[in-house]
Amino acid sequence: MDGPGTREGHGLTRVLTALAALGVLASMLLVACDRGAGRAGGAGGGKSITVVIAEYSKDHTKPFWQSLSEAYTKQTGVKVDLRIIDWNSIDQQVSTMIQNNQPPDVLNLNSFSSYAKDQLLYSADDVLSPKTREDFIGAFARGGEYQGKLYGFPILSSARAFFYNKDLFGRAGLAGPPKTWDEFVQAARKIHGLGGGVIGYALPLGPEEAQAEWAIWMWNNGGDWKSGDTWAINSDKNVQTLRFLADLANRQKVTQVNPGKTNRTDGAFQLFKDGKVGMVMGFSPLAAQLDAERKVSYGVAEMPTAVEQAVTLGVEDYLMAFKRSGNQDAVKQFLDLYYQPENITRWITAEGFLPVTKTGLSQMSANAKLKPYLDALPNARLAPTTDPAWDRVKLDVQQNIGLAVQPGGNPKQVLDQLQKNAVAAAGAR
Amino acid sequence: MGRWQALLWLGPSLALIAVVVVYPAVALVGASLGRYSITGLYQGWVGTANYMRLLEQEALPDVVLNTIVWVVSIVAVTVVASLGLAQLLNEEFPGRRLVRWALIVPWAASLIMTSKLFVWLYDYYFGMLNRVLTVLGLLPAPVDWLGNDATVMAAMILVGIFVSLPFTTYVLLAGRAAIPGEVYEAARVDGASRWRTYRSVTLPLLRPALLVAIVLNVIYVFNSFPIVWTLNDRNPGFAHDTMITYMYKIAFKSSLRDVGLAAALGVVNVLVILLAVLLYLQTVTWREAEA
Numbered sequence: 001m002d003g004p005g006t007r008e009g010h011g012l013t014r015v016l017t018a019l020a021a022l023g024v025l026a027s028m029l030l031v032a033c034d035r036g037a038g039r040a041g042g043a044g045g046g047k048s049i050t051v052v053i054a055e056y057s058k059d060h061t062k063p064f065w066q067s068l069s070e071a072y073t074k075q076t077g078v079k080v081d082l083r084i085i086d087w088n089s090i091d092q093q094v095s096t097m098i099q100n101n102q103p104p105d106v107l108n109l110n111s112f113s114s115y116a117k118d119q120l121l122y123s124a125d126d127v128l129s130p131k132t133r134e135d136f137i138g139a140f141a142r143g144g145e146y147q148g149k150l151y152g153f154p155i156l157s158s159a160r161a162f163f164y165n166k167d168l169f170g171r172a173g174l175a176g177p178p179k180t181w182d183e184f185v186q187a188a189r190k191i192h193g194l195g196g197g198v199i200g201y202a203l204p205l206g207p208e209e210a211q212a213e214w215a216i217w218m219w220n221n222g223g224d225w226k227s228g229d230t231w232a233i234n235s236d237k238n239v240q241t242l243r244f245l246a247d248l249a250n251r252q253k254v255t256q257v258n259p260g261k262t263n264r265t266d267g268a269f270q271l272f273k274d275g276k277v278g279m280v281m282g283f284s285p286l287a288a289q290l291d292a293e294r295k296v297s298y299g300v301a302e303m304p305t306a307v308e309q310a311v312t313l314g315v316e317d318y319l320m321a322f323k324r325s326g327n328q329d330a331v332k333q334f335l336d337l338y339y340q341p342e343n344i345t346r347w348i349t350a351e352g353f354l355p356v357t358k359t360g361l362s363q364m365s366a367n368a369k370l371k372p373y374l375d376a377l378p379n380a381r382l383a384p385t386t387d388p389a390w391d392r393v394k395l396d397v398q399q400n401i402g403l404a405v406q407p408g409g410n411p412k413q414v415l416d417q418l419q420k421n422a423v424a425a426a427g428a429r
Numbered sequence: 430m431g432r433w434q435a436l437l438w439l440g441p442s443l444a445l446i447a448v449v450v451v452y453p454a455v456a457l458v459g460a461s462l463g464r465y466s467i468t469g470l471y472q473g474w475v476g477t478a479n480y481m482r483l484l485e486q487e488a489l490p491d492v493v494l495n496t497i498v499w500v501v502s503i504v505a506v507t508v509v510a511s512l513g514l515a516q517l518l519n520e521e522f523p524g525r526r527l528v529r530w531a532l533i534v535p536w537a538a539s540l541i542m543t544s545k546l547f548v549w550l551y552d553y554y555f556g557m558l559n560r561v562l563t564v565l566g567l568l569p570a571p572v573d574w575l576g577n578d579a580t581v582m583a584a585m586i587l588v589g590i591f592v593s594l595p596f597t598t599y600v601l602l603a604g605r606a607a608i609p610g611e612v613y614e615a616a617r618v619d620g621a622s623r624w625r626t627y628r629s630v631t632l633p634l635l636r637p638a639l640l641v642a643i644v645l646n647v648i649y650v651f652n653s654f655p656i657v658w659t660l661n662d663r664n665p666g667f668a669h670d671t672m673i674t675y676m677y678k679i680a681f682k683s684s685l686r687d688v689g690l691a692a693a694l695g696v697v698n699v700l701v702i703l704l705a706v707l708l709y710l711q712t713v714t715w716r717e718a719e720a
Contacts, residue, residue, distance in 0.1 A: 095688060
C-alpha cells in the first residue's frame with residue numbers, strides 16, 4: 001500500500017499533467033476554432049466557388065444572396081458555398097482564410113487596397129464585362145482603384161446625414177436645423193438647457209466608427225486626411241477641429257457623458273432613438289429604425305459646416321474577386337449576375353442603402369425617402385480607401401481619437417501621434 | 430502484443446489530443462515565427478523578431494498589470510465567497526434544492542449574453558444600477574461605470590466573480606460532501622466549537638478541492654475573453670485590456686493588425702499561465718512538506 005505522502009505526490013503529478021494539457025487547450029481554442037472554420041472551405045477550382053458576404057441586416061442579406069446563388073447555380077451548374085458573416089468577425093475570418101491559403105473566390109468588405117497590394121485580386125479587366133464597368137458611377141469606380149486599376153468593385157454605398165429631434169427643437173424654440181458651426185453650438189446649448197437629462201449633441205468617438213464621425217467634422221472645417229499624396233492628419237485645421245469637439249464635451253458640456261468612450265450603435269443612436277438627444281449624425285438604416293419605432297419625430301438635414309458647402313461622408317463597400325487557377329470564368333459569371341440592374345437594385349433597396357451604378361441611380365431617384373441622401377451624394381467624400389495605409393490609419397483613429405476629447409485629453413498630441421503612425425504605415429512596403 | 434493492444438485503446442484519445450492540443454500549439458508557435466501582411470498573407474520566416482517587437486509595445490506593462498489585477502482579485506474573492514456559499518448549501522434548509530439550481534444559472538448562461546446584460550445594468554443613461562443607487566441615496570449622481578477609467582476594471586471584475594462563483598462553489602461543495610461524518614462526530618466529542626471545527630477539520634480536508642478550484646479558476650479567468658471584450662468595447666486604446674483581449678486587438682482591431690505578433694503573445698500567454706500554475710503548485714506542496 002502507498003503511504004499518504006506518495007499518494008499525495010501521485011495525485012499532484014496527475015493534476016499537473018491534466019492542467020498542462022488544459023492550459024494549452026484553453027489558450028489554443030481560439031486558434032483551433034479559426035483553423036477549423038478555414039478548413040471547412042476547401043472548395044476546389046471550377047465546380048464550386050466560395051462567396052463571403054458581410055451581414056448588413058438579418059432580414060435581407062441572407063435571403064437575397066441565397067436566391068442569387070441559387071439562380072447562379074441553375075444558370076451555370078457551379079455550386080456556391082455562401083457565407084454570410086457579421087461585421088464584428090468578418091476581418092478575423094477573412095484573415096484566417098488567407099492565412100490558411102484558402103481565400104474566398106468572391107469577398108464583400110469595406111476595404112480592398114491591401115488585398116490588391118498583396119496581389120491577391122483580379123482586376124476589373126479580368127472579371128467584369130465592359131457593360132458592368134461602364135455603369136459604375138465615376139466617383140465610386142475611382143474609389144475602388146489601386147495604382148490606376150479597378151480592383152474594388154462598388155457593391156453599394158451610403159451617405160451620412162444630420163438628424164435632429166423636431167420635438168426638442170420645438171421646445172427649445174429653434175426654427176430649423178443649424179447651418180453653421182456657430183448655429184450648431186447655439187442649438188446644442190439651448191437643447192441641453194432644457195434640462196431633465198436632455199443631450200444637445202450625441203458625439204460617438206468610441207472605437208466602433210470614430211473615423212466616420214471625425215471625418216465629417218474634419219471636412220466641414222476645411223481639413224482632410226491627406227494633402228496631395230502625403231498624410232496631413234495633424235494639420236492646423238484638424239487640430240482646431242478636434243479642439244472644437246473636445247470643447248463641446250468638456251467646456252460647453254452639450255454632449256453625452258464620455259463621448260470618447262461612446263460607440264455609435266449602442267451609444268449615440270440608442271440615445272437618439274430614445275428621444276434624449278437633439279442632434280446626431282445618422283444614415284438611412286437609422287431612419288428605418290426610427291420609422292419602425294415611431295417614438296421620435298425627426299428631421300434630416302445637411303451637416304452644419306464652417307466652410308462654404310456642407311460636406312458629408314460617403315461610404316462605399318466593395319466586392320473583390322480572388323485569383324485562383326480555374327475560377328476566373330465562374331467568378332465573372334457570378335459578378336455579372338449580381339450587377340444585373342434588377343438584382344443589384346433589388347438588394348440595395350431592401351437594405352436601405354444607396355446605388356453605385358448609373359442605372360441604379362435613375363431607378364432609385366423616385367424614392368422620396370432616399371431624397372436627402374441622394375441629394376447629399378454629390379457633396380459626399382469618401383475615405384482614402386484606395387491607399388493601403390488607410391486600413392491601418394482607420395484602426396489607429398478608431399482606437400485613439402476618443403482619448404483627445406476626454407477630460408485632460410490633448411487633441412494636438414493625439415493627432416501628432418496618428419500622423420506619425422500614418423507616415424510609418426505609408427512607408428512600410 | 431500487449432503494448433499494441435494498449436495503443437489500440439489509447440488511440441482515439443491520442444488522436445484527439447494530437448488534433449486539438451498538439452496541432453494548434455505547433456500552428457501557434459509556427460505563426461509566431463512568421464511575418465504576415467495586414468490581409469493575413471504569409472510573407473516569410475522572421476525568427477524571434479515578433480517576440481522582440483512584443484517587448485517594445487508601449488501598452489504591454491499596463492496590460493500585464495491589468496491581467497494580474499484581473500486574475501488575482503477574481504480568483505481570491507471567488508474562492509472566499511464560494512467557501513461561504515458551499516458551507517451554506519451544505520446545510521439542510523427548506524428550498525435548498527431551489528437555491529442549488531439557481532446558482533447554476535450564471536454558469537449555464539452564455540458569457541456573451543451575461544456580459545451584454547451587465548453592459549445594460551451598468552449603463553449611464555438606461556442602467557438599473559445607477560437608478561437604484563441614486564434612489565437609495567447611495568450615489569449623489571449617476572456614474573459611467575464602464576466609461577470611467579477608475580471604475581471600469583472593478584465593474585468587469587464583478588462580472589468575472591459572478592460567473593466564476595457557481596463552478597467554484599460546486600467544486601467546494603463536492604469536496605465538503607466527501608468529508609466523512611465521523612470526523613465531525615469526533616470533533617464534537619472533543620468539544621470543539623463550530624469555528625474551531627471549521628478551521629481544524631473542514632478547511633484542511635477541503636484542501637484538495639480548494640487546490641483544484643484555485644488552479645482551474647486561475648486558468649479560466651486568465652483566458653477569459655468575452656467579459657473584458659464586451660464590457661470594454663467602448664473604450665479607446667488598451668488601458669483596460671488583459672493579455673487575452675490585447676492579443677485579439679493586435680491581430681485584428683489595432684493599427685498593428687499583425688497575426689504574427691499576436692501569435693507571439695499567444696505563446697507567451699500559454700507559458701505565463703503554465704508557469705503561474707506550476708509556481709502555485711510548488712508553493713503549496715512545499716508548504717505541505719513544512720507542515
